[in-house]
Amino acid sequence: MPKSPAERKAAQRARQAASGEKKLELKLDSQEVEMLAQNCAARRPGREPYTLNEYITMLIRKDAAELAQQLEELAKRQCGKCGDRLPVASCPCQGDSQCWATSGWLETKLNITP
Known part of the structure; x- marks a missing residue:
């Protein structure tokens, strides 16, 4: 018997949780949403804009790399x-x-x- 939509969604959530994915809710004001949309497009001129998820995850990874470098420099002091x-x-x-x-x-x- 095929799974119900609720069962399929529960299975999807279980797979995502097992892989370490976490869904976050983000509240942005209209100005922030506009800046985000503009930046997604401006960072890929002439191509399909980044998705909001791609852009935010790249910002997180970029900040993590910058922080690691900063902490490495601090460790010398x-x-x-x-x-x-x-x-x-x-x-x-x-x-x-x-x-x-x-x-x-x-x-x-x-x-x-x-």
Whole structure:
């Protein structure tokens, strides 16, 4: 007997979960949706625009690569207070102006440049 639509959908969800895929819901305002659509097309001039999923997943992978490189550069430095290799996640000296844990996170946060 053929599977019902609900059974097929449940099987699809199970396959996706087994492969590590996760479905996310994303809330964007109209300006963000417009920027996203424009960027999907502008990144592939003369070709079919990226799908929203392709574009967002590539942004995630691009950011992960940039962050890995940034963390590799940070690892060459030490905290000015305790001498631990950066990045320091927690430190008993946190709060001291020389401690990287006090304000070092500013070096790794996402920035929007004009």
